[in-house]
Amino acid sequence: MKVGIYNALMGAQISRRRMLQGATALSAMAALPMTARMASAQDNIRAEILKIPGVGMGSPTDADWQKVGEMCLGATKASVAEGEFAGVELTFMGLNNQNLHNFLFRGFLTPWEAYTGAKINWIDLAQADYNSRLQQSIATGTVDFDIIEMGAPFEGDTAGKGLLDEMPDWVSAQIDESDLVGYLQPPVGTWNGKKYRITIDGDCHTFAYRKDYFGEGAIGGAEVPKTWQDVNAVSKALIGKTDPLTGLPAHGYLDPLKGWGGFGMYFIANRATAYVKHPDDPAWLFDPDTMKPRVNNPGWVQAIQDVMDLIAAGAYPADQINADPGTTAFSQFLAGTGSMLMWWGDVGSSARTSDTSVVGDVAGFGINPGSTRRYNSAAGAWEETANEAPLMAYIGWGIYVTSRVSGDEKKRKAAWSAAAHLGGKDLSLWTAAYPSGFQPYRNSHFDYAEWEAAGYDRAYVEDYLSSNADSYNHPNAAIEPRIPGIFQYYSVAEDELSKGFAGQYASAQETADAIAAAWEKITDQIGRESQIALYKASLGM
Amino acid sequence: MSVMSGADHLHIVTSDDISPGRVRAGKLLIWGSAALMVVIALVQLGQSLGWWNAGFTTWRPTLYAYCLWATAVCWAQVLIRGEQGKRTLFVLPAALFVISLTVFPLLFGLIIAFSSWNLSSPDGRQFNGVANLVQMWNDPFYWNAMGNMVWYVLVIIVEYAIAFGLALLLNSQIRARKFFRVAFLLPLMLSPVAVSWMVGKSMLEARFGPISRLARALGVDNPSFFESPWMAKATIMILDAWTFIPFMMIMLLAGLQSIPKELTEAAKVDGAKGWKAFWEITFPLMLPVSVTAILIRIIFKLKLADIVINVTSGGPGGATDTVTSFIFREYRERSNVGYGTMLAMVYLVLIVIFMTILMKWAARYARPQT
Numbered sequence: 001m002k003v004g005i006y007n008a009l010m011g012a013q014i015s016r017r018r019m020l021q022g023a024t025a026l027s028a029m030a031a032l033p034m035t036a037r038m039a040s041a042q043d044n045i046r047a048e049i050l051k052i053p054g055v056g057m058g059s060p061t062d063a064d065w066q067k068v069g070e071m072c073l074g075a076t077k078a079s080v081a082e083g084e085f086a087g088v089e090l091t092f093m094g095l096n097n098q099n100l101h102n103f104l105f106r107g108f109l110t111p112w113e114a115y116t117g118a119k120i121n122w123i124d125l126a127q128a129d130y131n132s133r134l135q136q137s138i139a140t141g142t143v144d145f146d147i148i149e150m151g152a153p154f155e156g157d158t159a160g161k162g163l164l165d166e167m168p169d170w171v172s173a174q175i176d177e178s179d180l181v182g183y184l185q186p187p188v189g190t191w192n193g194k195k196y197r198i199t200i201d202g203d204c205h206t207f208a209y210r211k212d213y214f215g216e217g218a219i220g221g222a223e224v225p226k227t228w229q230d231v232n233a234v235s236k237a238l239i240g241k242t243d244p245l246t247g248l249p250a251h252g253y254l255d256p257l258k259g260w261g262g263f264g265m266y267f268i269a270n271r272a273t274a275y276v277k278h279p280d281d282p283a284w285l286f287d288p289d290t291m292k293p294r295v296n297n298p299g300w301v302q303a304i305q306d307v308m309d310l311i312a313a314g315a316y317p318a319d320q321i322n323a324d325p326g327t328t329a330f331s332q333f334l335a336g337t338g339s340m341l342m343w344w345g346d347v348g349s350s351a352r353t354s355d356t357s358v359v360g361d362v363a364g365f366g367i368n369p370g371s372t373r374r375y376n377s378a379a380g381a382w383e384e385t386a387n388e389a390p391l392m393a394y395i396g397w398g399i400y401v402t403s404r405v406s407g408d409e410k411k412r413k414a415a416w417s418a419a420a421h422l423g424g425k426d427l428s429l430w431t432a433a434y435p436s437g438f439q440p441y442r443n444s445h446f447d448y449a450e451w452e453a454a455g456y457d458r459a460y461v462e463d464y465l466s467s468n469a470d471s472y473n474h475p476n477a478a479i480e481p482r483i484p485g486i487f488q489y490y491s492v493a494e495d496e497l498s499k500g501f502a503g504q505y506a507s508a509q510e511t512a513d514a515i516a517a518a519w520e521k522i523t524d525q526i527g528r529e530s531q532i533a534l535y536k537a538s539l540g541m
Numbered sequence: 542m543s544v545m546s547g548a549d550h551l552h553i554v555t556s557d558d559i560s561p562g563r564v565r566a567g568k569l570l571i572w573g574s575a576a577l578m579v580v581i582a583l584v585q586l587g588q589s590l591g592w593w594n595a596g597f598t599t600w601r602p603t604l605y606a607y608c609l610w611a612t613a614v615c616w617a618q619v620l621i622r623g624e625q626g627k628r629t630l631f632v633l634p635a636a637l638f639v640i641s642l643t644v645f646p647l648l649f650g651l652i653i654a655f656s657s658w659n660l661s662s663p664d665g666r667q668f669n670g671v672a673n674l675v676q677m678w679n680d681p682f683y684w685n686a687m688g689n690m691v692w693y694v695l696v697i698i699v700e701y702a703i704a705f706g707l708a709l710l711l712n713s714q715i716r717a718r719k720f721f722r723v724a725f726l727l728p729l730m731l732s733p734v735a736v737s738w739m740v741g742k743s744m745l746e747a748r749f750g751p752i753s754r755l756a757r758a759l760g761v762d763n764p765s766f767f768e769s770p771w772m773a774k775a776t777i778m779i780l781d782a783w784t785f786i787p788f789m790m791i792m793l794l795a796g797l798q799s800i801p802k803e804l805t806e807a808a809k810v811d812g813a814k815g816w817k818a819f820w821e822i823t824f825p826l827m828l829p830v831s832v833t834a835i836l837i838r839i840i841f842k843l844k845l846a847d848i849v850i851n852v853t854s855g856g857p858g859g860a861t862d863t864v865t866s867f868i869f870r871e872y873r874e875r876s877n878v879g880y881g882t883m884l885a886m887v888y889l890v891l892i893v894i895f896m897t898i899l900m901k902w903a904a905r906y907a908r909p910q911t
Binding site (some may be wrong): 132135136138139156157160161248257258259260262263317318319321322324331332335337406484485487488491492493494497500501502503504522525526527530 | 582
């Protein structure tokens with residue numbers, strides 16, 4: 001769980017009584033007859049690890065991470081003999097964001113190292129240094145790590161270039177892959193039919209709205225908007241009205257109009273997926289056969305036009321042209337400006353806990369708005385059919401093993417065993433429930449009774465988790481292309497969109513055409529044929 | 542000349558009696574080590590071009606050969622030229638070090654600049670001739686940023702006027718002069734990144750920022766600092782000026798304090814006061830310092846990037862973009878190493894030409910007019 005979300009849930013706890021209820025339930029379980037306890041040994045591990053250090057008992061420490069690692073070692077012990085990897089040294093490259101990620105992995109793997117005899121060396125990177133370090137390693141042929149924590153968008157840069165080791169079958173069995181939520185199932189994590197990824201995280205954008213704007217007699221109308229058409233209509237209708245909470249001017253949807261190092265692209269894509277992600281077609285940014293950009297097709301142009309319409313109508317707060325997604329979420333929505341927003345899970349959590357948030361009691365959540373019509377790229381025409389397509393922005397972190405170990409069977413088994421330990425089903429429940437930097441990503445994480453027994457407030461957990469679960473398992477979830485240089489495409493699109501939103505292009509179509517032209521250049525530079533092959537591989541075609 | 546000649550015994554510690562054999566040994570040392578370096582470099586080059594496999598895994602052997610050659614050259618100076626060679630040794634190692642740290646990277650940079658090298662491309666670096674230059678010529682983002690730089694540089698005139706005013710103020714007999722000197726210097730001590738966040742993102746926040754509130758209190762309906770292109774450009778200029786005016790001010794203040802008292806007093810006696818004294822005496826005397834301050838400020842300004850990257854990312858629509866912030870996006874966000882390097886190289890050349898002309902001009906017109 002991300003730190004902010006954990007704090008939010010802590011802030012949402014009703015009282016200590018609630019925790020005592022959970023504790024009582026666990027004590028009652030402990031008092032069950034021996035047979036029943038043995039039968040539920042697995043459940044017990046899950047319940048027991050959730051007691052470390054205990055929900056609301058302060059931030060977990062290295063001792064806690066080691067304890068959890070030790071308790072979740074069962075699967076490793078079943079597949080590896082004690083001391084089997086003596087003499088093996090592995091290098092692990094990952095992040096050190098918020099003192100999480102690698103810090104947790106160290107703790108989780110300490111008991112694994114003690115049992116197997118292997119030794120792990122660590123490369124810790126700040127998020128901002130991650131991309132350049134990885135790209136330079138790849139470009140200069142100096143991959144100096146055996147295990148890597150990596151986001152799925154980089155699979156094109158690594159798996160696509162043969163730098164990763166294929167996952168052995170015993171690993172998929174050990175980590176119970178069938179438990180992963182819908183969108184994290186293959187083809188995510190696979191290339192040309194081969195598996196490479198142990199998922200340890202999930203990502204998606206969800207819809208946050210102000211409950212006090214919507215309902216009988218509320219200024220935004222009786223219903224919460226369900227489509228982007230509604231979102232725009234409400235945003236325009238709110239012009240000139242007063243925010244019920246702050247008494248300042250009311251605003252509707254908050255589009256970030258400024259780039260954010262490529263990440264801003266996810267936000268225009270939230271609008272576009274509703275129009276262009278067709279259920280019959282996994283692709284929505286490029287044509288897989290030609291890599292011809294779809295970003296200037298009528299669906300995408302409509303998404304850009306929607307934003308331009310709101311700019312022209314004056315529906316945004318002042319200076320919105322200089323607002324990036326950090327601004328829309330933390331300086332605007334949480335501070336009481338605007339009524340609708342798309343973001344990752346952090347917003348839901350910060351709403352309750354952040355000192356600067358004033359919307360904690362009036363924030364509601366849902367999935368990405370849909371559209372009353374959709375564009376069919378294959379037919380080249382609009383279809384008057386309703387469409388929904390939540391965007392799995394960034395897809396989530398995974399653990400991968402590099403091909404450095406492929407030639408040494410002992411080292412290879414050791415690397416995969418370490419990775420599988422981190423991606424284990426029980427251990428993942430703990431990372432979902434405590435500050436870890438990772439979101440829930442397995443169906444088993446959405447068993448609310450488990451959370452309640454651990455001491456969480458069920459109502460808030462359900463509210464927060466269900467919008468994620470509904471997005472993850474949506475049959476028409478939009479998954480971004482896992483091709484090399486995907487963030488280059490996003491970054492250049494931000495530059496062109498910025499010009500379009502500032503009125504430097506004559507129309508939305510012209511803006512979209514400029515993006516498409518820039519994308520064609522990138523594709524040609526990286527290599528069209530290889531991009532086509534890799535895109536198809538990433539789509540599982 | 543006499544110092545350099547062997548006849549000046551004052552400066553000769555040992556008498557040089559260099560035998561032809563010693564000279565030959567020295568020359569052999571130089572040419573031998575040079576030949577070794579060339580051979581190793583060629584072998585390695587051949588391997589990297591795929592002509593043969595000499596078993597090298599890195600370029601370190603060439604580096605070691607260069608170090609050996611550099612040492613041999615230094616040693617040979619003493620062998621060939623004796624005492625004179627020892628004198629050369631005071632400078633030569635440093636010169637070789639500097640050359641290796643500037644010339645080689647520059648050459649390598651040029652190779653990259655004439656390549657198509659996208660870090661995501663499976664083909665790696667590919668020589669592409671002048672394609673990057675052509676792309677640059679047709680790149681509206683680059684020329685837009687270049688146009689912005691003209692405005693950013695022009696505004697230095699205003700910055701200079703303000704800095705001069707402040708320096709005059711701090712040079713006069715005012716109360717709490719020491720306090721103001723330190724206080725005016727504070728913005729210079731702040732990191733531009735901190736200024737970006739504190740001022741650009743927080744204080745100028747359109748709704749809750751204190752400056753916006755002040756503007757609203759003063760009757761501005763909907764204050765916004767980044768909405769229109771010119772407003773955004775002006776805001777960035779002010780933020781940058783606020784940080785760097787103290788720098789010009791402190792240089793000008795030092796200049797003011799070095800003006801001989803007799804001159805100003807003589808002017809007073811002659812009846813020059815106020816504006817006349819400033820325009821006829823102070824300003825001309827300050828011209829050399831002023832030119833230096835402005836030239837250094839221009840160099841700083843041409844590198845402007847941090848505030849832009851943090852506050853506006855170059856927007857709205859490229860209105861605040863600088864060449865450096867554009868190169869940053871091209872290089873870092875788009876991993877477009879070849880093109881980014883070419884943009885930087887061209888910018889370097891333009892800066893060198895521009896600064897050379899400016900310095901020539903300054904030397905001609907800005908001599909002290911006393």
